[in-house]
Amino acid sequence: MRKNIAILCSGGDVSGMNPALKHFVEYALKNSLNPFFVYDGYEGLIDDKIDKASYCDVAGIINKGGTKIGSSRSRRFMQKKYRAIAKQNLDHHNIEMLVVLGGDGSFRGMDIFYKEHGVKFCGIPSTIDNDIAGTSYCLGVDTSLNIIRTAIDAIRDTASSFGRAFVIETMGRECGYLALVSALTSGAELCLIPEVPYNLEQYEESFKNQIAAGRKYFLAIVSEGIKEDVREIAQWFEEKVGIEARVTILGHMQRGGNPTVYDRLMAYKFVSHAIDGLLNEQHDSVICYNDGGFTHKSIQDVAFQKYQLDSELLCHLQDLYNV
Numbered sequence: 001m002r003k004n005i006a007i008l009c010s011g012g013d014v015s016g017m018n019p020a021l022k023h024f025v026e027y028a029l030k031n032s033l034n035p036f037f038v039y040d041g042y043e044g045l046i047d048d049k050i051d052k053a054s055y056c057d058v059a060g061i062i063n064k065g066g067t068k069i070g071s072s073r074s075r076r077f078m079q080k081k082y083r084a085i086a087k088q089n090l091d092h093h094n095i096e097m098l099v100v101l102g103g104d105g106s107f108r109g110m111d112i113f114y115k116e117h118g119v120k121f122c123g124i125p126s127t128i129d130n131d132i133a134g135t136s137y138c139l140g141v142d143t144s145l146n147i148i149r150t151a152i153d154a155i156r157d158t159a160s161s162f163g164r165a166f167v168i169e170t171m172g173r174e175c176g177y178l179a180l181v182s183a184l185t186s187g188a189e190l191c192l193i194p195e196v197p198y199n200l201e202q203y204e205e206s207f208k209n210q211i212a213a214g215r216k217y218f219l220a221i222v223s224e225g226i227k228e229d230v231r232e233i234a235q236w237f238e239e240k241v242g243i244e245a246r247v248t249i250l251g252h253m254q255r256g257g258n259p260t261v262y263d264r265l266m267a268y269k270f271v272s273h274a275i276d277g278l279l280n281e282q283h284d285s286v287i288c289y290n291d292g293g294f295t296h297k298s299i300q301d302v303a304f305q306k307y308q309l310d311s312e313l314l315c316h317l318q319d320l321y322n323v
């Protein structure tokens with residue numbers, strides 16, 4: 001008898017989830033499995049929003065951001081009694097394997113669910129924050145970086161025309177990855193991230209000298225996880241550096257948009273490895289990507305460790321100020 005396998009999205013949505021759904025249906029059918037969708041993340045698991053999926057459901061979605069099946073953060077799934085209901089719903093549909101697109105919170109939830117009820121699962125790291133330990137890349141971060149790049153390039157147009165400093169805030173929670181990579185690839189003058197302590201005073205003289213030497217504008221990329229408010233950084237530019245300043249908080253535009261080629265391809269590869277793993281005795285793992293290869297890692301190694309920013313990237317941050 002063909003086995004049933006389901007997929008769900010949990011936590012912040014990312015561009016790349018739809019390409020993953022499309023490949024999930026195709027690859028499941030190719031492996032003689034019946035594919036199912038769980039709508040709205042763990043909330044849908046509890047409310048039995050579970051349906052069989054077919055080729056028709058995934059036609060025309062590969063180029064769409066977000067996720068066709070919805071995502072959520074679920075307070076109820078944190079409680080044992082609701083996880084028991086989720087298990088009953090899966091049993092009702094005869095589903096014994098789950099692919100979960102989410103972040104470390106989602107994986108911790110699934111780990112508990114596996115230990116309580118034995119539902120096999122494979123996590124696919126999916127968050128624009130790129131802050132999951134054990135993998136150098138999370139689905140969606142490439143699209144997000146490209147959206148940020150487009151925004152910063154546009155802001156540069158007005159900054160240079162009007163002679164202003166712009167303080168641009170990126171998402172990322174406690175992780176500075178989005179801000180750091182964006183600063184390096186957009187030619188920003190300042191980058192502030194939670195991982196690296198800073199003192200604005202140390203840039204004052206250099207920035208004033210640059211203005212005296214002809215610099216007309218500044219771009220500062222700031223991660224949402226730093227202690228200071230972005231408006232205070234703008235105020236510092238005005239009062240201490242002596243240049244008019246504006247703030248742009250990029251917000252949720254960073255989570256949407258047409259998935260890049262890289263995110264589409266990675267969605268494809270992640271899903272293939274996730275299903276292969278589930279069919280080959282990987283029952284409680286996350287599929288991770290490092291140095292060009294994929295490996296299944298334990299929840300302990302992924303969801304209970306702190307993500308460390310790549311040391312080479314951090315060196316490049318120092319280079320930003322040593323020119």
Ligand SMILES: Nc1ncnc2c1ncn2[C@@H]1O[C@H](COP(=O)(O)OP(=O)(O)O)[C@@H](O)[C@H]1O
Nearest residue numbers: 011012073074077078102103104105106108109
């Ligand atoms: N310790 C836990 N026990 C059960 N469920 C959890 C646990 N931690 C997180 N979850 C579930 O995972 C969901 C997503 O987690 P969250 O941290 O918001 O996002 P992400 O997966 O992107 O890190 C939560 O809303 C909750 O339903």
Ligand SMILES: O=P(O)(O)OC[C@H]1O[C@](O)(COP(=O)(O)O)[C@@H](O)[C@@H]1O
Nearest residue numbers: 011012103126127128129171172173
């Ligand atoms: O959409 P919300 O609930 O306001 O959450 C915003 C947060 O979600 C993110 O966009 C993505 O975080 P997760 O992938 O961990 O869910 C963060 O960068 C941001 O701080």
